[in-house]
Amino acid sequence: MSRRSAGAAARTRVLDAADALLVRHGFRRMTVDDIAAAAGIGKGSVYLHFRSKEDVALSCLDRMADGVGAKLEALAAGAGPAPERLAAMLRQRVLDRLDYARSHAHSLDALLAAVRPAMLARRARHFEREARVLERVIEDGRRQGSLRAAAPRAAARALVTATNALLPYSLSVRELGRRAEIAARTDAVVGLLLAGLVSTRPAPRGATTRSRSVR
Numbered sequence: 001m002s003r004r005s006a007g008a009a010a011r012t013r014v015l016d017a018a019d020a021l022l023v024r025h026g027f028r029r030m031t032v033d034d035i036a037a038a039a040g041i042g043k044g045s046v047y048l049h050f051r052s053k054e055d056v057a058l059s060c061l062d063r064m065a066d067g068v069g070a071k072l073e074a075l076a077a078g079a080g081p082a083p084e085r086l087a088a089m090l091r092q093r094v095l096d097r098l099d100y101a102r103s104h105a106h107s108l109d110a111l112l113a114a115v116r117p118a119m120l121a122r123r124a125r126h127f128e129r130e131a132r133v134l135e136r137v138i139e140d141g142r143r144q145g146s147l148r149a150a151a152p153r154a155a156a157r158a159l160v161t162a163t164n165a166l167l168p169y170s171l172s173v174r175e176l177g178r179r180a181e182i183a184a185r186t187d188a189v190v191g192l193l194l195a196g197l198v199s200t201r202p203a204p205r206g207a208t209t210r211s212r213s214v215r
Contacts, residue, residue: 011049013039015063018056019104026107027057027114054115061119065126068096072133082141083198086134090159090190093130094166095183101168102176112169127164131156138197148199155197162193 017038021030032053036043050056075089101108112119135156141147149155166186168176175182 007049010039010041010045013041014046014049014056015060019060022057022060022104022107022111027053027111028107030107032056054118057111058115058118058122061115062122062126064097064100065122068093069126069129069133071096072130076133076137082137082144082146083194085137086141086147086159086197087190087194089134089137090163090193091183091186093160094163094186095179097167098171098176098179098182101171102179105173105176108168127160131160134159141197141199146199147197149197159193163189165189 014035018030018035021034021038025034030053032043032046035053035056036046039046046056050059071092072089075085075092078085078088080088104111131153135152138147138149138152138155142149142152163186164170166182166189171182
């Protein structure tokens with residue numbers, strides 16, 4: 001195994017261990033010693049990859065967001081009509097985050113309080129990345145004639161902003177426990193948002209279901 005591969009594997013073990021400890025003990029009780037022990041490595045090895053316990057926790061959130069981004073990319077590259085892909089993508093970005101928060105519910109408040117400033121900056125980058133993927137699908141829908149949006153980038157950012165109201169940090173603890181209800185609310189909001197984008201014009205002659213530009 002190369003040094004880079006070994007480093008990536010050690011980093012993954014640390015994040016896996018930290019995620020499990022966040023679920024089991026919460027952010028306040030979790031220590032770097034605990035993380036090292038759970039990962040089966042020395043404490044110094046944790047510091048080779050992360051600056052602090054807070055950095056480990058933020059990296060867990062980053063990894064979750066990276067997973068969401070990868071799923072959105074896969075949905076964007078799918079063969080379905082653009083409106084259907086958009087709906088699936090918006091639902092995915094909400095429910096994946098909800099499921100992660102539900103598994104970390106008892107530690108979430110302490111975690112967010114400890115890393116809030118850094119988390120807000122990272123979250124903005126995550127959201128911008130997701131908006132760019134949505135934008136590509138909106139542009140694809142415009143070419144197909146299935147979507148109308150004079151400014152795809154602005155429309156994509158508006159979709160992100162609107163569905164952010166359903167993300168975990170906007171929900172109460174009680175709401176976090178009601179996945180089916182949040183899923184239904186998400187579907188309702190997504191339906192209303194897409195109603196304003198779906199075109200009633202016939203598709204242009206020769207338009208395909210999926211544009212090659214959506215990768």
